[in-house]
Amino acid sequence: MIDVLILNRNLGEVCDSLVADLSDRLSPQDTLTVIDSGSDSSLKSRHTTVHVADKETREHGLRFSRGMNVGLQYRRQNGLQNPWVLMLPVDSEIINWELLDLLELASRYEKLVAIKPIDISSGYANDLAEGSLKLAWNVEEGPWLVRDSFIEEQIGMNPRGDFFDHENFRGYLTSLDLSFRALANDHCIGITNCLTFHENESYLLERADLIKTETLDLHTQLMISEGIDWLRQKYGIDDAWSFAQIVRLLHARFIQENPEYEDVSGGVCL
């Protein structure tokens, strides 16, 4: 039913624990791929499937977008083709897992191509009834559940054959970019609490040295400065809120053009 991709960097034990947690929940048809982003050999997960270990990756890591692109390529090359792909950063902790309910819900909306499992602290948490799904357009970063057909459509349009933008190394506005690409192609995205995760930031805050990454503060500064350059170059826009307004208008237009999605629209995601 789903192919799971986990991206690890120097947090082998954390990754193994996440894999163990998932293994209890996945069905035999599901697959699980662990992408290793230049970890030291002692800090790789026991379940590593793909190990990227070139000099640049060892020094800087792949980060979410490039790491998931690697995982998606591996998935294609190895003929994995479940209809949905769940992409997880290694610091994701499962809080709620009602996957079958979610997939049943999602099957009613064929234009729904990506679903954001919310974090327990999400600003959207109050807007979702228990076990529900709603359309959204501007959501937090982190895990994604993406429809295989949308991945294929986007990979087919990308000169590098990537799903996420390779040039957006630190993942600035990745979710908004994904929303834009979905809505601009007459699809939509949603949020759910059928799947709920918690991003355990303590690893980044306390173990940045071990992970061999920048501190969270430095990473955030770089993400913003590099990200604004990326936004300028890709879209000719230098303000994230301007980009957000465009995506909001596309979302509003989608709701207008697809009244059959009214039962999953509304609330704060006008």
Next chain:
Amino acid sequence: MDAAEFGGGYVENWSTEQFAKYVKSVDRGGYALLSRDHSGPWQSSPSPEPADSEPSLEEAMDEVKASLSDDIRNGFDLLHIDPSLALLRGYSEVAVEDMAVELIAHCVSKMPNANSCAFEVGTDEQDIAPDPIDLSRERLKKLVAKLDKYNLPRPTFYVIQTGTKVAEKRNIGSFDQPLSLRGCLPPAVHLPSILEMCTEEGVLLKEHNADYLSDRALRWHKRFGIHAANVAPEFGVTETQSLLRVLMELNMTLEFDAFSGIVLAGGRWQKWMLPDTESSDRDKVEIAGHYHFSDPEVIEIRARAISAGLKSRLDVEGRIGHDVRCAIDRYMRPFGYGYGAAS
């Protein structure tokens, strides 16, 4: 400022009547609206936190009503009703709403006619993050229902948290952050929702604590459609910074130190400090200097600066006024008003 019976306010030590007379005397075109900010029980206390010696609720409400009556007598146009400090004293949200309704009812009973004053209402504490939209909607609907029930006017402006909060010399709220804060809806999601909610209930959104927002955030106020914003401490800080610069420029070290000493000893800077503050004494002086502009010693210091400025061909008050106008212009331009009073 406040009513004479409560000792006036820190701006020129004026009473409400003196303030109103002054504004009307200089506003020859009749452009200025007189507005009361944060009128509610315990709002005149030195600290927002409860204190042993403070008045009871009944006494505090009586003071507020007397103060509001004085505002109305002196021709105020907009009255901001804010009983939110009662929340810090253990009163429920419902009780706080009832206080707002009681104060509006009092004002209406004192108004010469139904349209002589407009109201602004805020019943929750200023916070760094916006409240959940459902909660804001529920609060607004309950307030409006109570006002309708007693045939009282709905507020023209309603205060909702937009993620703005002033501490020290910056805005620490979620609104003006380069990335969305964890647990907060992005402003581009939150604001259209609350604006629609305000429209549904026939009120205008008033943002408080808009001080120190970036130029970019201010430009977006008009684009998002935020109806009104409140700015105050930043302009007082600007005036103090300008005065300090002038004193330095004129080599008036003694006066600079004396002014700083008065402000630091006064302690009015304390309420603006973050718990883990790294503010220097200079920062504290800049933050709280404006509370002391009416102290006789500070008036004397300023007078000496004006005299010294004359000898050095420096128009001290002109310079300070220009700096404050520039700070105000930083807001007026992106909000779509004027074309540069400071130019």
